[in-house]
Amino acid sequence: MIPLRIKVETNADRPYVVRLRSLEAEAWDSAPTLHPSEAALKHAGPDAADYAGEGGRLRVLGIDPSKVDGDVLLVNPSRGTADRLIRSSSQHNTFLVTERCDQVCLMCSQPPKKHHFDLFPYFETAALLAPEHATIGISGGEPTLFKTELFRFLQRVLEARPDISFHVLTNGQHFDEEDLNALSHIDLGRVVWGIPLYSSDAGVHDEIVGKEGAHAQLLRNLALMCRLGAQIELRTVLMRPNADGLPGLARVIGSTLPFIRTWAVMQMENIGFGRMNWKSLFFDSSEGFELVGRSIDFVRSRGIDAWLYNFPLCTVPPEYRHLAPATISDWKRAYRVECEGCSLKEACGGFFEWHPRDHGYSRLGAVQ
Amino acid sequence: MKKRLFAIPSLLAAGFLPINSQAYPAKPTFDGDLGKRKSLFDIFKLDHRYTLAGHSSHSSHSSHSSHRSSTGGYTYVPPAPAPLYSAPSTPAPSYQPPAPTYQESAPAPAPLKVLPGNAYKFKEIVQEVEFALMAFGYYTGEIDGEMSPELRSGLQRMQTDYGLKVTGTITPETLTALRIEAR
Numbered sequence: 270m271i272p273l274r275i276k277v278e279t280n281a282d283r284p285y286v287v288r289l290r291s292l293e294a295e296a297w298d299s300a301p302t303l304h305p306s307e308a309a310l311k312h313a314g315p316d317a318a319d320y321a322g323e324g325g326r327l328r329v330l331g332i333d334p335s336k337v338d339g340d341v342l343l344v345n346p347s348r349g350t351a352d353r354l355i356r357s358s359s360q361h362n363t364f365l366v367t368e369r370c371d372q373v374c375l376m377c378s379q380p381p382k383k384h385h386f387d388l389f390p391y392f393e394t395a396a397l398l399a400p401e402h403a404t405i406g407i408s409g410g411e412p413t414l415f416k417t418e419l420f421r422f423l424q425r426v427l428e429a430r431p432d433i434s435f436h437v438l439t440n441g442q443h444f445d446e447e448d449l450n451a452l453s454h455i456d457l458g459r460v461v462w463g464i465p466l467y468s469s470d471a472g473v474h475d476e477i478v479g480k481e482g483a484h485a486q487l488l489r490n491l492a493l494m495c496r497l498g499a500q501i502e503l504r505t506v507l508m509r510p511n512a513d514g515l516p517g518l519a520r521v522i523g524s525t526l527p528f529i530r531t532w533a534v535m536q537m538e539n540i541g542f543g544r545m546n547w548k549s550l551f552f553d554s555s556e557g558f559e560l561v562g563r564s565i566d567f568v569r570s571r572g573i574d575a576w577l578y579n580f581p582l583c584t585v586p587p588e589y590r591h592l593a594p595a596t597i598s599d600w601k602r603a604y605r606v607e608c609e610g611c612s613l614k615e616a617c618g619g620f621f622e623w624h625p626r627d628h629g630y631s632r633l634g635a636v637q
Numbered sequence: 638m639k640k641r642l643f644a645i646p647s648l649l650a651a652g653f654l655p656i657n658s659q660a661y662p663a664k665p666t667f668d669g670d671l672g673k674r675k676s677l678f679d680i681f682k683l684d685h686r687y688t689l690a691g692h693s694s695h696s697s698h699s700s701h702s703s704h705r706s707s708t709g710g711y712t713y714v715p716p717a718p719a720p721l722y723s724a725p726s727t728p729a730p731s732y733q734p735p736a737p738t739y740q741e742s743a744p745a746p747a748p749l750k751v752l753p754g755n756a757y758k759f760k761e762i763v764q765e766v767e768f769a770l771m772a773f774g775y776y777t778g779e780i781d782g783e784m785s786p787e788l789r790s791g792l793q794r795m796q797t798d799y800g801l802k803v804t805g806t807i808t809p810e811t812l813t814a815l816r817i818e819a820r
Contacts, residue, residue: 293807294762294819313805314793315786334806335759335784 270622271359271600275337276330277344277351284345285324286354286394291338306398310334341395343388354395355403361598362399363406364392366419370411372440373479374465376506376543376550381410389418396426399433406436413443420451427456434459436502441465442483444490452497461530462494463502468511469521477510495528502531504578508550512557519564523571532568534561536579540623547625555584555632562589582617583607584630590616597621611635762819763788766807769815770795 290303291310303309308322318334320327327344329337329351339357355362366388370381396405412419423435441464444452464487468474471484494501503526505511505518515534522532537543537551554561565575577585577593585593595602595618603622608614613636760782767788770776775791789805796803801810812819 291806294759294766294812295809310806311804313789315790318805333784333786333789335763338759 270603271356272332272353273356273600274350274352275332275342276349277342278328278330278349279325279344279346281325281327281344281346284343284391286341286343286391286398287320287322287324287327288341288398289320289329289334289337289339291334293335293338304398306394339400341398343391343395354392355399355405356600357400359599360404361406361600362403363408363598364388364395365408365410366392366412367410367415369414370409370440371414371442371480372411372483374542375477375479375510375546376508376537376541378538378541378543379408379410380541385410385415387415387418389415389422393422393426396422396433397429399430402432404434404436406438408438411440411443412437413439413441416443416448417451420448420455423455423460424451427459434461436461436463438463440478440483441487441490441494442480444493446493449493449497452499457497457499461500461502463504463533464491464494465504465506466518466522467505467508468514469518470514473511473514477508491526491529501529502533503529504533504535506535506537507552507554507561508537509552510550512552512560515560515564516567519567522573523568527571527573529573532565532573532575533578534565534575535577538579538621538623539625540621544623547629551629553629553631554580555630558584558586558589562586565589565592579618579621581620581630581633582613583611583633583636594618605633607634609635610637612637762807762812762817765817766792766811766815769817 286306288304288307289310290301290307292301293310303322305323308320308324308327310318311321312319313334316330318329320329337353337356340353341355341357342351343354344351354364365379367385368379368382369385370377373381399405407419419437423437426433427435437460439462441462465478466474466487467477468484474484474487475481491501503522505515507515511518519532522529536554537547539547543550561577565577568575575592577589578596580593582590582593590613595616597618597620601622602619603624604614604619605624608617608619611617611634763784764780764782767776767778767780767782770788770791771780773795775795776788778785778787792807792811793803793805795801795814796805796811799814801814802808809819
């Protein structure tokens with residue numbers, strides 16, 4: 270697994286954001302001037318590397334500088350750690366803006382916590398230091414619980430960096446007429462809002478998200494987002510409670526939500542509540558793919574993009590594999606013994622690192 | 638103004654938006670000053686270039702990067718023992734709350750250099766360095782283009798022996814000494 274947190278030593282006394290520059294293997298005259306938020310590699314040994322910049326000295330332990338070149342770190346001096354807010358070599362950088370949430374989804378992979386620290390100032394600095402054309406994920410918890418800060422953050426970064434785009438995961442519960450003004454200042458062409466909708470049946474949806482009235486609120490807010498021209502990626506985690514209703518949901522999407530940009534049918538992640546409730550929730554799509562296929566066929570026939578996220582390719586019939594991109598983030602992706610010698614491995618997202626050994630899929634194995 | 642209002646009824650006539658649609662926009666324009674606001678046409682003709690942003694190698698999968706599970710990542714504690722993470726039982730918050738007087742929130746973006754993607758070039762040079770150090774007896778590992786602890790200490794020993802500045806990094810001086818040209 271790719272480490273997201275690394276050990277450091279620093280003489281700073283408060284947290285700060287820094288971009289690491291190795292400047293190795295470069296020609297004589299190319300020594301660039303450093304940005305105030307950058308630190309340059311001065312010395313590298315087998316176990317530790319020393320950086321210096323305006324923010325002070327920084328020693329990075331246990332990882333080679335070539336692996337973190339261009340990374341943006343949030344250094345936490347008192348704990349002797351740094352979080353790799355942005356890994357320059359990755360397409361999967363996500364800022365976790367809060368761990369609070371107002372929904373308690375049955376399969377939540379990151380169960381909510383009460384505490385919250387406002388890290389937006391750090392995120393803003395980090396985003397400005399991101400590599401060119403980066404897409405940055407915003408996740409939680411529920412990011413829009415802090416929508417004032419979030420909208421301001423998006424507006425400022427999108428203005429300062431015309432090459433960057435965002436993908437915001439939100440439950441869509443907190444948008445409001447009063448936000449129209451703030452949202453109209455954000456370049457919505459570069460923000461995709463990933464919003465979960467589990468069923469066309471309000472009862473089923475509300476039960477899954479653990480909040481009464483959530484379904485009705487969500488539909489109201491989707492209409493609001495439509496008026497703004499926001500790009501919406503509807504996300505439906507496939508589970509036993511909502512699997513039978515999937516074709517019905519597809520019809521509702523095709524008929525009343527045609528403005529969405531993408532519909533994503535997703536397999537479960539075996540972590541957090543998802544792990545706790547795995548036995549009662551996991552839907553074996555390798556056996557019951559027919560209703561999944563029928564549902565995405567319908568939505569695609571209406572001119573809306575539909576995709577399969579987190580589906581191992583061997584569990585998907587060949588004619589649907591092109592709709593199942595490798596969506597599992599690099600740092601939590603793993604392959605199984607069964608994947609040995611599989612001809613599709615390159616194109617496959619594999620499994621979540623923590624996918625259980627008795628994986629739940631009845632059909633699985635290397636494709637020759 | 639008439640033209641603007643025309644777009645939606647024609648979509649309706651074409652059957653794209655059913656009349657009883659729950660999400661059908663109730664008003665064709667925003668509340669407020671119509672003159673200053675964008676029309677729906679303007680809104681929907683936005684250049685939605687998210688699809689291909691940063692995806693030269695995966696342009697056929699618009700959803701590739703857009704997938705994120707809600708496990709945000711860095712405060713997440715994995716189930717498997719991973720030494721670099723904090724232990725699962727540690728209740729302590731991941732961060733000190735930032736100092737309340739945070740003033741330098743946005744750095745002056747002026748000298749910000751967007752970093753080039755030169756990973757491939759870097760790897761090639763590392764391979765050449767590995768090969769050269771091997772020839773001089775400072776390295777016995779793989780010629781794989783990866784910086785490793787062994788290569789770092791090999792560089793340090795070579796730099797010491799040849800009276801170069803000892804950094805353990807691939808400095809221009811080191812490249813010159815090894816007759817490797819960086820470009």
